[in-house]
Amino acid sequence: xxWGEIIRRLVLVPPTLFGVAVIVFVxxxxxxxxxxxxxxxxxxxxxxxxxxxxxxxxxxxxxQQFASWxxxxxxxxxxxxISVRQSVSDLLLMRLPATIELTLLATLIALLIGVLAALxxxxxxxxxxxxxxxxxxxxxxxxxDFLWAxxxxxxxxxxxxxxxISGRIDPQIDIGFHSNFYLIESLLTxxxxxxxxxxxxxxxxxxxxxxxxxxxxxxLLKASLVEAEDQDYAQIARARGYTQSAILLNEVFxxxxxxxxxxxxxxxxxxxxxxxxxERIFSYEGIGNMAIDAVINRxxxxxxxxxxxxxxxxxxxxxxxxLVVTLLDPRLRHG
Amino acid sequence: MMSSLSxxxxxxxAGGAATLPxxxxxxxxxAVHAATPGTLTIAYNVxxxxxxxxxxxxxxxxxxxxxxxxxxxxxxGQAPDLSFKPGLLTKWGxxxxxxxxxxxxxxxxxxHDGAPVTSEDVVWSLQRAADPKGGNPIQFVWSKVxxxxxxxxxxxxxxxxxxxxxxxxMAFLTxxxxxxxxxxxxxxxxxxxxxxxxxxxxxxxxxxxxFLRLKAHPGYWGGKPAFExxxxxxxxxxxxxxxxxxxxxxDLTFEIPYEEFDRLKAKPGLAGETKPVSDIAMIFLTDVDPxxxxxxRLAANHAIDKKAIVDRLLKGYGVPISTLEAPGYAAxxxxxxxxxxxxxxxxxxxxSGYTTEKPVKFTIQTTRGFKPKDYxxxxxxxxxxxxxxxxxxxxxxxxxxxFELRARHALAPAAFYNxxxxxxxxxxxxxxxxxxxSPHCAWKGKDLVERIGPLWxxxxxxxxxxxxxxxxxxxxxxxxxxxxxQYVQPIIYKKGLTVVAQSNGMILPQLxxxx
Numbered sequence: 001x002x003w004g005e006i007i008r009r010l011v012l013v014p015p016t017l018f019g020v021a022v023i024v025f026v027x028x029x030x031x032x033x034x035x036x037x038x039x040x041x042x043x044x045x046x047x048x049x050x051x052x053x054x055x056x057x058x059x060x061x062x063x064q065q066f067a068s069w070x071x072x073x074x075x076x077x078x079x080x081x082i083s084v085r086q087s088v089s090d091l092l093l094m095r096l097p098a099t100i101e102l103t104l105l106a107t108l109i110a111l112l113i114g115v116l117a118a119l120x121x122x123x124x125x126x127x128x129x130x131x132x133x134x135x136x137x138x139x140x141x142x143x144x145d146f147l148w149a150x151x152x153x154x155x156x157x158x159x160x161x162x163x164x165i166s167g168r169i170d171p172q173i174d175i176g177f178h179s180n181f182y183l184i185e186s187l188l189t190x191x192x193x194x195x196x197x198x199x200x201x202x203x204x205x206x207x208x209x210x211x212x213x214x215x216x217x218x219x220l221l222k223a224s225l226v227e228a229e230d231q232d233y234a235q236i237a238r239a240r241g242y243t244q245s246a247i248l249l250n251e252v253f254x255x256x257x258x259x260x261x262x263x264x265x266x267x268x269x270x271x272x273x274x275x276x277x278x279e280r281i282f283s284y285e286g287i288g289n290m291a292i293d294a295v296i297n298r299x300x301x302x303x304x305x306x307x308x309x310x311x312x313x314x315x316x317x318x319x320x321x322x323l324v325v326t327l328l329d330p331r332l333r334h335g
Numbered sequence: 336m337m338s339s340l341s342x343x344x345x346x347x348x349a350g351g352a353a354t355l356p357x358x359x360x361x362x363x364x365x366a367v368h369a370a371t372p373g374t375l376t377i378a379y380n381v382x383x384x385x386x387x388x389x390x391x392x393x394x395x396x397x398x399x400x401x402x403x404x405x406x407x408x409x410x411x412g413q414a415p416d417l418s419f420k421p422g423l424l425t426k427w428g429x430x431x432x433x434x435x436x437x438x439x440x441x442x443x444x445x446x447h448d449g450a451p452v453t454s455e456d457v458v459w460s461l462q463r464a465a466d467p468k469g470g471n472p473i474q475f476v477w478s479k480v481x482x483x484x485x486x487x488x489x490x491x492x493x494x495x496x497x498x499x500x501x502x503x504x505m506a507f508l509t510x511x512x513x514x515x516x517x518x519x520x521x522x523x524x525x526x527x528x529x530x531x532x533x534x535x536x537x538x539x540x541x542x543x544x545x546f547l548r549l550k551a552h553p554g555y556w557g558g559k560p561a562f563e564x565x566x567x568x569x570x571x572x573x574x575x576x577x578x579x580x581x582x583x584x585x586d587l588t589f590e591i592p593y594e595e596f597d598r599l600k601a602k603p604g605l606a607g608e609t610k611p612v613s614d615i616a617m618i619f620l621t622d623v624d625p626x627x628x629x630x631x632r633l634a635a636n637h638a639i640d641k642k643a644i645v646d647r648l649l650k651g652y653g654v655p656i657s658t659l660e661a662p663g664y665a666a667x668x669x670x671x672x673x674x675x676x677x678x679x680x681x682x683x684x685x686x687s688g689y690t691t692e693k694p695v696k697f698t699i700q701t702t703r704g705f706k707p708k709d710y711x712x713x714x715x716x717x718x719x720x721x722x723x724x725x726x727x728x729x730x731x732x733x734x735x736x737x738f739e740l741r742a743r744h745a746l747a748p749a750a751f752y753n754x755x756x757x758x759x760x761x762x763x764x765x766x767x768x769x770x771x772x773s774p775h776c777a778w779k780g781k782d783l784v785e786r787i788g789p790l791w792x793x794x795x796x797x798x799x800x801x802x803x804x805x806x807x808x809x810x811x812x813x814x815x816x817x818x819x820x821q822y823v824q825p826i827i828y829k830k831g832l833t834v835v836a837q838s839n840g841m842i843l844p845q846l847x848x849x850x
Contacts, residue, residue, distance in 0.1 A: 033735030037742045039392045039472055048475045049742065049774060055470055083392045084384040084543075086527060094543065153578050161582040166575060171546040171566040172374070283570045285544040293382055293544070293571075297392060298735045 006322055013315055017308060021073070024307040025066050028300050034058075035082045035298040056082055058300075069304065078308070079301035083293065088305035092287065096309065097180035098168055099275050099286030105183075105202055106209035106271055113210065114217025114264075121218070122225045122248060133218075140215035145274040149208035149281040156204060164201050166283040173197055205282040213271050217264050224256035231255070258329050265321030269314045375562040375832075375844055378576040378585035382544050382569045386530040387523070389463070389509045390470040397508070397755050401841040402567060405549060407532035408444070408512055410457070410505035415837045415846075417613060417663050417759040419503070423452060423512050423533065427505070433497050433794045436480055438490040445554040446514045447537035454485040459515035461492070473509045476501060497792050499799060503758040507839075535560045535845040544569055549844070561848040580605065580827055587828035589842055592707060593650040596825035605827055610836035611654050612824045614755040615661050616706065618699070618716075618817035619746055619768075619777035625695050626748045630683040631725075632814035635749070636673050638680040638723045639716055645820050648708045648715060653820040658807040659754065659764040661821040663838050666761035666803040671811050673818075680723040694726035699749040700740075703731045706753050706822075713751055742774045750777065753822070757839035761803035762791070769810060778815045 036053050053059045057068070072079055078088035121133040143151070157165035164170070169182065173194065179185050183202070186195040228234060229252050237247045275288035283289070287306055294302040379402070384393040388403035412422035426439035444452040463469050464477035471477065479501065482493040504510050512533065518526050530538055535557060536549035549565040568585060570576045577595045579585040581602075591599075600607025620626045620635070641655035657673040660666045681690075689695040699717065703710035710731065717727045730747060732740070740746045756764040770787040771779040786806050793799040810816060826842065828834050835846040 032739050033733060034739040034742070035392070035735075037738035038735055039395060045475065045772070046774060048472075051467055051474075052470075052472065055468070081384075085387070085391045085393075086385075086524075091543075150574065153575065157578045157584075158581040164584060165578055165582055166378075166568055166570050166584060167545045168542065169545070171376070171540070171542075171548050171568065174540065281572055281575055283545065283568065283572070283575060285542060289544050293384070296735070297384075299392075 006319065006326070009319060009322070016315065017311060020311045021070065021304070021308060022066075024304055025069065026062070028298075028303060029062055029065075033298045035300060038298060039082075069301075073308070078305035081294075081299055081302040083297040083299040084302065088301050091290065091302065092305055092309055094180055095285060095287045095290050097182075098284065099272075099279070099288060101181060101183045102202060102206055102209070102275060102279070102284065102286055103268070103272055105199075105206040106213065107268060109206055109210035110213035110217055110271070113214035114221060117214065117218035118221035118225060119248065119253075121222045122229070123244070137215045137218045137222075140211045141219070143212065145209050145212050145271075146277040146281065148211050149205065149278045152204045152208050153281060163204050165204060168201055168285050169194075169198055170201070202284075205278050205284050208278050208282075209271050209274050212274075213264075213267060216267050217260065220264050221256060221260045224259045225252055228252040228256045254328075258325060261321065261328060262325045265324065266318065268321075269317050272310070272313060272317070373562065374564040374566060375587070375847055376566045376568060376585045377842065377844065378570045378579040378588035379567045379842075380571060380573070380576065380588075380590040382571060383541075383547055383567070386527050386538075386541075387513075388511045389460070389513065391472075394509050395472045397757055397840065400507070400757075400839075401843055402547065403511060404534065404841060405536045405565065405844055406530065406534045406538060408452075408534050409507070409510045410438070410512060411502060411510070413506040413757075413837075413839060415835055417757075417838045419506055422506070423457070424505070427502050429494070434494050436492050436494060436501070438492075440488040440490065441556055442488060444533050444556040445552075446517065446533050447531040447552055448514075448517065449554065450514070450516065452512065452514075452533050454488055454490050456515045457490055457512055458483040458485060460512045463513070464509060471509050473504060476504050477509075497794060499791075499793065499796070500758065500760045500762050503760050503763075507758050536565055539564070557845070560845040562844060565844040586832060587826065587834065587842070587847070589824055589826045591825060591827065593652045593825060596652075596827060597650060599827045604830055606830045606832075608826045608828075608834060608836050609652055609823045610826070610838065611662065611821050612840040613661065613663070613757045613759055613838055614753055614822045614840060615656060615659065615764075616653075616709075616712070616751070616753050616819040616822065617659065617768075618819065619741070619750045619752055620814075620816055621744070621746045621748050621750070621777045622780050622815075623748055625697055628687050628695075629813060630687040631689070631695050634680040634683040634689075634723060635720065635725060636680075636811075636814045636817050637676045637683070638719050638725065639817065639819070640675045640719060641820055642675070644712055644715055648711055649820075649823075652823040652825065654823070655820045656818045657811055659768055659810075659816065659818050660761060660803075660807060661756075664756065664759040664761065664764065666765070666800050666807065668804045668807060671804075671808050673811050673814075677719075677723050684724040689724045691722070691724045694721070694724045696726045696728070697749060698730050698747040699727045699751065700730045700732050700737070700747045701751040702734050702737065705734050709751060712819075741777060744777070744779060746777050749817070755840075757841075759838075761800065761807075765803055765807055765810070766790070769806070769816060780815070782813070783810070783815065 036049060036058060039052060057065060069079060076089060081088050081091060084091060117133050117137060121130050124130045153165050156163045177185050183195060183198045186198060234247055234251050237251050275286055276291055279286045279288035280292050291306045294306060381398045383399060383402055385391055388394055388407050393399050408423040410422055410424050411427060412420040414420050423441050423444055424438050425441050429436055440454050440457055446452060461477060464471045465474060467474060476498055479496040479498040480492045481495050484491050514531055517531055535552055535555045537552050539550040540548040547567040551560050551563050553559060570579055573591050576588040577591055580588050580599055596607055599605050620632055625631045645651060645653035645655060654662060658671050699713060701709055701713040713729055717729060720727055737752060754764060754768060766787055767773045767775045769778055769783050770776055771784040786809060790799055790802045793802060824840055826834060826836055831850050833848045833850050
């Protein structure tokens with residue numbers, strides 16, 4: 001039964017995260033690159049280096065460091081960032097909402113473009129318009145998100161400078177938010193001007209993330225629609241004289257949605273992974289951008305916190321997709 | 336090995352993509368838009384990790400110092416040519432036998448909250464910096480003076496161990512005065528959230544990884560800066576910085592590829608300036624085989640055409656050097672020359688039994704994309720070496736690996752690096768780079784330990800500089816390091832601004848004015 005499967009996977013979450021924690025912790029200490037070596041200026045002696053190492057707890061044996069870190073993590077404390085000198089948990093809570101909002105907006109745009117493209121393709125089957133849609137889907141899919149980022153940056157930032165190309169909000173605007181979900185908060189509190197300013201900044205990075213994902217949605221949905229169109233219920237509706245559009249929207253589309261959500265939903269994790277480079281290119285202040293700085297600075301506590309956060313998000317997304325598919329598909333819902 | 340979709344490859348693609356507007360001749364290629372009136376917006380190349388300029392990793396990152404010096408005052412100021420000038424301290428110096436220091440605090444300086452800057456603030460800042468538990472990475476310098484006494488605006492202290500560069504450090508890394516009363520009231524976390532300094536600008540808004548907005552400090556002792564508002568936009572990707580300038584989103588940027596610099600400065604509405612800065616490209620030689628052979632070392636030096644590298648790879652933006660002292664540094668000696676002489680290189684190698692058919696082999700390590708054209712430069716050098724009988728294998732490493740390997744004395748026989756020296760003192764270039772006991776040194780030979788060792792405590796400044804001149808000459812004759820060139824910083828800004836480029840590489844908004 002599908003519900004049983006979801007419960008089984010929920011039970012597996014803690015050991016999975018533990019495994020991720022072990023791997024990232026050990027890898028960081030095995031791979032060359034030492035945050036203290038990067039910190040010491042000319043003139044520091046071995047004793048000075050040792051003093052700094054002790055200050056950041058890096059002089060302890062790896063097992064002891066791991067045990068101590070794990071103890072902290074279990075109580076929700078990811079330690080203190082070496083480069084930023086703030087609590088990793090606070091930093092994640094500050095930056096994660098920016099990435100979540102960007103991912104949600106990108107997903108929304110991708111679904112909109114993907115569904116429209118798939119429906120257009122089906123409604124124009126066998127005609128040149130379908131070839132154009134298929135060609136467009138192929139082009140969107142062929143270009144990765146970071147290249148879309150550069151193309152959009154040049155197109156709408158330089159050639160036709162319509163949209164801002166850096167940051168999350170205009171530096172001249174006084175923000176005064178109570179949460180770090182700026183867009184959601186501004187929409188909920190009716191500050192539509194601020195919401196517009198935020199969207200103005202988010203649209204290019206969101207579009208860069210959305211375009212390849214939109215192509216995946218379009219391709220999956222179109223294939224599912226083609227398959228569903230040949231099913232008995234579609235044939236019967238056709239025999240009863242329903243219009244093509246009515247059959248498509250009322251009979252075919254809901255059934256085609258299930259495999260699209262099942263397969264396309266998993267692709268959202270790729271979209272999330274894409275935020276690392278796209279956020280960097282647009283200087284967007286999410287956790288992806290922060291991850292690059294953390295790696296450059298060999299900020300062990302921050303990298304560990306970020307990897308665990310990404311892992312939790314990936315697991316949660318996969319579970320969410322399974323849940324949605326279970327809700328959509330009566331066969332799964334009723335065993 | 337590099338992944339095909341690494342960040343570097345993205346940035347390389349980005350670099351190519353950024354040239355599209357010009358290459359394509361599209362109309363938008365000429366678009367440069369107006370600046371926001373009264374506001375100076377700088378597209379800045381690094382993020383600001385932390386506000387405390389005296390503790391942690393960011394405190395020793397030279398690139399962040401421009402921001403710190405906008406908000407905080409260093410003890411001693413530094414002029415654009417690396418010379419020193421009064422800052423919060425108007426006078427400073429040693430006594431006759433170098434056993435005491437005396438500092439004179441400027442009268443009338445105020446913190447951003449309006450409180451006066453006091454001698455207690457200065458002493459507290461110095462003592463905090465010297466505390467081994469405080470986390471100041473330069474603690475080993477600050478701890479050499481103690482037992483401070485205050486008499487009005489005059490501060491004296493006992494020299495616990497003579498450090499000739501003490502006052503130079505007061506103008507650079509971690510050499511900032513912080514507000515004692517405010518810091519003790521709000522604590523470290525509180526200070527990070529709402530920092531105050533005595534510098535020309537106060538913090539108005541900060542969005543981590545996005546921007547820092549500053550407002551002019553009306554009570555600044557150096558006069559109110561020209562721009563009321565300064566925005567540092569943190570745009571770490573060079574292509575995005577170029578695009579920011581083209582889109583009109585920023586008024587000034589720097590650290591962009593030289594090709595882009597040439598392209599942008601030719602655009603209407605933009606101007607460009609270059610300045611040699613206190614940062615050099617060099618190749619560390621490690622005292623392992625085959626670098627223990629003097630002929631190999633000297634051949635490796637003489638086979639490199641530094642001018643050709645600067646001209647062809649860096650579009651002429653670089654100054655070839657023969658020692659670790661660049662022009663403008665205190666111990667720069669133009670009479671020391673290491674010539675490009677491939678025939679001499681061949682002869683030297685022949686003496687050790689190496690020819691182009693039977694070359695000497697070793698590994699050279701380099702970063703790729705950390706500095707402009709670093710990998711391409713090493714490729715060119717390896718090509719030059721091949722012509723004289725050196726077969727070098729290139730190994731790419733990350734800068735973090737370089738630091739670790741250098742500290743463990745485990746670098747390859749040759750390793751490319753860039754060495755910054757914003758205070759221009761020979762001890763912070765030749766000294767630490769070539770003195771065996773230093774963890775930053777790759778050449779651990781006793782010859783240099785004996786020559787540099789006595790200079791650390793030399794109290795006669797003229798003798799100390801002359802001593803380093805002699806060491807630099809000896810190193811050049813022995814070929815124990817390969818200095819390549821001094822970097823040049825490209826700055827692009829909107830026409831209508833007057834920008835003062837600094838030799839230490841800082842971009843200080845307080846020195847930028849409307850023309």
